[in-house]
Amino acid sequence: MAATAIFDPVQRDLDLVEEAIRQVGQVDYPLLASLLQYILSARGKRVRPAIVLLAASFHEYRLDLLVPLAAAIELLHTATLVHDDLVDNAAIRRGIPTLNTIAGHSVTVLVGDYLFANAARLCTETQNIRVMRVFGETLMTICDGELRQVVSAGQWRQTRQEYFDKIERKTASLLRTAAATGAILSGAPEDHIEALSQYGRHLGMAFQIVDDVLDFIGDEATLGKPVGSDLRQGTLTLPAIRLLEEQPDHPAMRRIFEDGDSSDRAIGDAVLAVVQSDGIAVAMEEARRLSRLAVASLAPLPASPSRQALETLADYVVTRAS
Amino acid sequence: MAATAIFDPVQRDLDLVEEAIRQVGQVDYPLLASLLQYILSARGKRVRPAIVLLAASFHEYRLDLLVPLAAAIELLHTATLVHDDLVDNAAIRRGIPTLNTIAGHSVTVLVGDYLFANAARLCTETQNIRVMRVFGETLMTICDGELRQVVSAGQWRQTRQEYFDKIERKTASLLRTAAATGAILSGAPEDHIEALSQYGRHLGMAFQIVDDVLDFIGDEATLGKPVGSDLRQGTLTLPAIRLLEEQPDHPAMRRIFEDGDSSDRAIGDAVLAVVQSDGIAVAMEEARRLSRLAVASLAPLPASPSRQALETLADYVVTRAS
Numbered sequence: 156m157a158a159t160a161i162f163d164p165v166q167r168d169l170d171l172v173e174e175a176i177r178q179v180g181q182v183d184y185p186l187l188a189s190l191l192q193y194i195l196s197a198r199g200k201r202v203r204p205a206i207v208l209l210a211a212s213f214h215e216y217r218l219d220l221l222v223p224l225a226a227a228i229e230l231l232h233t234a235t236l237v238h239d240d241l242v243d244n245a246a247i248r249r250g251i252p253t254l255n256t257i258a259g260h261s262v263t264v265l266v267g268d269y270l271f272a273n274a275a276r277l278c279t280e281t282q283n284i285r286v287m288r289v290f291g292e293t294l295m296t297i298c299d300g301e302l303r304q305v306v307s308a309g310q311w312r313q314t315r316q317e318y319f320d321k322i323e324r325k326t327a328s329l330l331r332t333a334a335a336t337g338a339i340l341s342g343a344p345e346d347h348i349e350a351l352s353q354y355g356r357h358l359g360m361a362f363q364i365v366d367d368v369l370d371f372i373g374d375e376a377t378l379g380k381p382v383g384s385d386l387r388q389g390t391l392t393l394p395a396i397r398l399l400e401e402q403p404d405h406p407a408m409r410r411i412f413e414d415g416d417s418s419d420r421a422i423g424d425a426v427l428a429v430v431q432s433d434g435i436a437v438a439m440e441e442a443r444r445l446s447r448l449a450v451a452s453l454a455p456l457p458a459s460p461s462r463q464a465l466e467t468l469a470d471y472v473v474t475r476a477s
Numbered sequence: 478m479a480a481t482a483i484f485d486p487v488q489r490d491l492d493l494v495e496e497a498i499r500q501v502g503q504v505d506y507p508l509l510a511s512l513l514q515y516i517l518s519a520r521g522k523r524v525r526p527a528i529v530l531l532a533a534s535f536h537e538y539r540l541d542l543l544v545p546l547a548a549a550i551e552l553l554h555t556a557t558l559v560h561d562d563l564v565d566n567a568a569i570r571r572g573i574p575t576l577n578t579i580a581g582h583s584v585t586v587l588v589g590d591y592l593f594a595n596a597a598r599l600c601t602e603t604q605n606i607r608v609m610r611v612f613g614e615t616l617m618t619i620c621d622g623e624l625r626q627v628v629s630a631g632q633w634r635q636t637r638q639e640y641f642d643k644i645e646r647k648t649a650s651l652l653r654t655a656a657a658t659g660a661i662l663s664g665a666p667e668d669h670i671e672a673l674s675q676y677g678r679h680l681g682m683a684f685q686i687v688d689d690v691l692d693f694i695g696d697e698a699t700l701g702k703p704v705g706s707d708l709r710q711g712t713l714t715l716p717a718i719r720l721l722e723e724q725p726d727h728p729a730m731r732r733i734f735e736d737g738d739s740s741d742r743a744i745g746d747a748v749l750a751v752v753q754s755d756g757i758a759v760a761m762e763e764a765r766r767l768s769r770l771a772v773a774s775l776a777p778l779p780a781s782p783s784r785q786a787l788e789t790l791a792d793y794v795v796t797r798a799s
Contacts, residue, residue: 272616294594
């Protein structure tokens with residue numbers, strides 16, 4: 156099942172979110188307009204906006220407030236990607252050259268900031284102080300997670316717990332916030348807000364683990380980026396941590412992390428070592444466990460097409476190929 | 478008169494703002510804490526927080542809301558400086574090495590983002606939607622102004638109007654917002670909000686022009702950065718624009734902007750050419766005109782120590798040496 160079909164209950168409203176996002180690129184300064192349109196045209200799956208809308212649909216569904224919120228969350232996500240690609244010196248994202256590749260680092264810093272500003276502005280359209288507070292705190296958490304990743308890059312003595320702490324901050328926090336703020340705007344009771352928050356958090360962790368697995372076993376054309384990108388940046392993810400739990404001095408890993416060899420050959424050997432270990436299976440088992448926790452978190456909510464969509468999404472993230 | 482003495486009417490409250498800013502550096506992640514403390518210890522004059530407090534003092538002075546707002550505005554300012562120094566590749570700010578110099582570009586991007594997030598979080602403590610909206614829009618305006626500066630760098634055919642547009646966006650917008658949001662939070666009537674907004678806008682323009690003048694004639698030790706920094710980055714400011722109005726092909730300027738010579742010798746010659754022209758006098762006359770407009774904008778407000786302080790500040794910005 157494609158991600159888009161899962162979102163059927165809110166598809167028409169997602170089109171409004173898409174239009175709100177497109178509006179951000181309509182500025183009267185031609186250079187900025189073309190850069191914004193370039194970034195915003197590289198559409199992701201819009202998972203976060205869909206979660207906002209689905210999470211809001213259990214109570215009062217205020218579309219006039221939800222559309223700017225969903226757009227704000229997607230723009231916050233886009234802004235962090237723009238800055239991450241700069242931080243990681245990444246050349247390709249979603250199959251097209253990154254902004255830092257085509258426009259240089261100065262412009263990339265400022266366009267990312269501009270997207271953050273737009274996200275903040277759109278968020279104020281919710282007229283909801285609690286939503287705005289959660290939104291600001293989430294950006295702090297994401298930056299904290301990214302900083303931990305940057306600082307720990309090149310270190311191969313990392314524990315699973317450190318990995319989980321990082322992905323909870325850098326990825327799960329925003330999916331959690333998407334679900335939580337959608338619920339808050341709908342006037343949901345606290346136990347429903349908490350249920351949807353936990354759904355988003357577990358889903359986000361599962362999502363990131365699968366992302367990290369795909370970096371080893373995915374198809375480059377489908378991924379839109381080269382396999383082994385994480386190891387090339389010195390980022391240790393769960394499949395490699397698992398390999399190192401079993402073989403702490405694995406020579407292919409030592410070559411990258413101790414000898415600093417980031418040649419295609421060295422990366423290729425390390426990717427192969429991880430793929431031939433049980434690292435992929437262990438990571439996928441963990442992702443499926445988290446996906447089940449996400450589904451279980453929804454227990455307090457009534458059965459509905461939206462709840463079904465959220466459950467299907469949780470299945471999808473652990474079976475997807477890109 | 479020192480800037481700090483001008484702020485006497487609100488000095489005790491500025492200490493609370495200082496404490497709120499200091500709190501931002503108190504995080505339980507040692508690396509992030511040390512970086513934040515490094516940045517936040519390089520204290521500026523805290524002009525923006527002082528304007529927030531002074532602007533709020535004409536009506537209901539809600540210190541519990543004003544302190545987070547003033548801290549948020551100073552942090553937004555600090556975040557833009559952190560990213561600007563990265564964009565400009567600047568090595569020194571306020572007499573100490575910039576974050577990009579000591580920590581590299583990846584960490585600098587993320588720490589700047591973290592400061593933006595903190596600014597947004599503190600802003601939500603005002604509980605005022607209008608203040609938050611103005612805040613988000615201001616960040617958009619600042620980024621827009623910075624982008625215009627980056628994109629026009631190295632171009633020597635720029636008009637005064639283009640220069641004024643840029644400094645209004647990148648500098649005056651935040652001083653305007655400091656005054657406007659202070660007034661909004663105090664429950665001021667619209668004509669007072671508008672008067673204080675115009676004060677902040679004119680003050681900000683005057684402030685930036687003097688900053689740009691000091692880049693030619695200031696004392697390096699007092700400035701905390703080398704003279705001629707703007708020309709070295711290909712940034713054309715009012716004194717140089719004035720020189721080029723009179724001598725459109727001045728050889729020292731041609732050497733920098735056409736031949737791409739950014740040697741100390743080339744920069745030194747161009748600085749000398751500007752200083753020997755009437756560019757400094759013309760720019761300072763413009764700054765004084767804007768400073769008078771700032772003072773005139775305050776006409777609707779009643780006489781008070783705060784109004785006197787704002788007037789004195791407008792005089793100070795055009796007579797200061799750093």
